[in-house]
Amino acid sequence: MPAACSTAADCAGFNGDCVSGGCECHPGWAGERCGQVSWSAAGARRAFRSRSWTWGGSPIRDGSTVHMFASEMTGDCGVLHYCSNSRVVHLTAAHPLGPYERAGVALAPRSPPHWDSGGVHGPTIHRVRSGGAWLWALYYMGSANTWDPRDGTHPNCTRRVDPRTGDRATRRVGLATSASLWGPWARRDSPLLGPGDRAAGDWDYEDVSNATPLLLRNGTVLMLYKGRGGDLQAVGVARCARFDGPCSRLRPASPVLSSRVEDTWGWVAPASEDGTRPEVLHVLSHAGNGATEAGGHAWSLDGVRWNDTTRSAGAAYTGAVRWAGAPTAAMVLRDDALLTKPDLAGDWPAEPGAGGRGWP
Numbered sequence: 001m002p003a004a005c006s007t008a009a010d011c012a013g014f015n016g017d018c019v020s021g022g023c024e025c026h027p028g029w030a031g032e033r034c035g036q037v038s039w040s041a042a043g044a045r046r047a048f049r050s051r052s053w054t055w056g057g058s059p060i061r062d063g064s065t066v067h068m069f070a071s072e073m074t075g076d077c078g079v080l081h082y083c084s085n086s087r088v089v090h091l092t093a094a095h096p097l098g099p100y101e102r103a104g105v106a107l108a109p110r111s112p113p114h115w116d117s118g119g120v121h122g123p124t125i126h127r128v129r130s131g132g133a134w135l136w137a138l139y140y141m142g143s144a145n146t147w148d149p150r151d152g153t154h155p156n157c158t159r160r161v162d163p164r165t166g167d168r169a170t171r172r173v174g175l176a177t178s179a180s181l182w183g184p185w186a187r188r189d190s191p192l193l194g195p196g197d198r199a200a201g202d203w204d205y206e207d208v209s210n211a212t213p214l215l216l217r218n219g220t221v222l223m224l225y226k227g228r229g230g231d232l233q234a235v236g237v238a239r240c241a242r243f244d245g246p247c248s249r250l251r252p253a254s255p256v257l258s259s260r261v262e263d264t265w266g267w268v269a270p271a272s273e274d275g276t277r278p279e280v281l282h283v284l285s286h287a288g289n290g291a292t293e294a295g296g297h298a299w300s301l302d303g304v305r306w307n308d309t310t311r312s313a314g315a316a317y318t319g320a321v322r323w324a325g326a327p328t329a330a331m332v333l334r335d336d337a338l339l340t341k342p343d344l345a346g347d348w349p350a351e352p353g354a355g356g357r358g359w360p
Helices: 079-085 309-313
Strands: 016-019 022-025 054-062 065-073 086-093 101-107 119-130 133-143 172-178 207-215 221-229 232-240 247-249 262-269 280-286 295-300 306-308 320-322 328-330
Touching (some): 054 119, 101 119, 221 262, 295 309
Antiparallel strands (some): 086 101, 119 133, 221 232, 232 247
């Protein structure tokens, strides 16, 4: 039988150490090649209860309080209405695993003709430095109100499912900033990242969404995003000179992760002090549904060339969830649910630029 590893890179991108031809996994990881998320033995529990559909969740700590920003559907509509009925809500808790309480609405769709007048979705929160001050940066997907009447009203599904689900072709990546996690949030008149140029050969010429900003030590940002062009939907990458742009595509002619992957969430693993491990970029992704496969993992040293360990080491996690005090149940999970991030309870972000894992 061949050895599982020859270097630590073979252990799912330095998720473990290669010792005598075998991978010894770091905390939070398991499997022969350290490609599987290692869940807490305590089991999962519900972090937030709501009568409305919610999606995702991006938490960050400020002092003794954990703040989470998540998508919430309005008008009794389901998650497939995210381009017409999604807004960003603010939740708080004393512990990263909750329970969370609803603090209010952080971002709602603006009125037409704003570019984000349809839905505001998929938030991810970061602490950034701007000049001599610290700010909170809230990245999100916005879409436009292109349904009739274009008066700022949104579909309602209370009595029946409204067929108007918004316009996916208007999806763009936006940014809002604030000096406080409680707001108010200042938004830009234009998206931070829009679709590519079809005439120039860009693959993602229809729309872009679901950004994963990776804040680097030098102050730049590598931004993975879901892009679409024709029949192709995949993950691309752009480099932003600052947290607020400008951003330019690093590989405009083709995506960096395959069409089987979407909705990434990522972090930066810092280089080791002894120089044995380089700085490594990691992402988890939605890569299937069900009990056999639900989440993928990939890693990179430069943000352009990615190693998909899902193919070599197997799924990073499945849809089988063991609940605390209850049997295991098969569920459809996404990488950006709080339950599906590895080793979160003690893994809080370092200051931007410090090279910490920096979730989210």
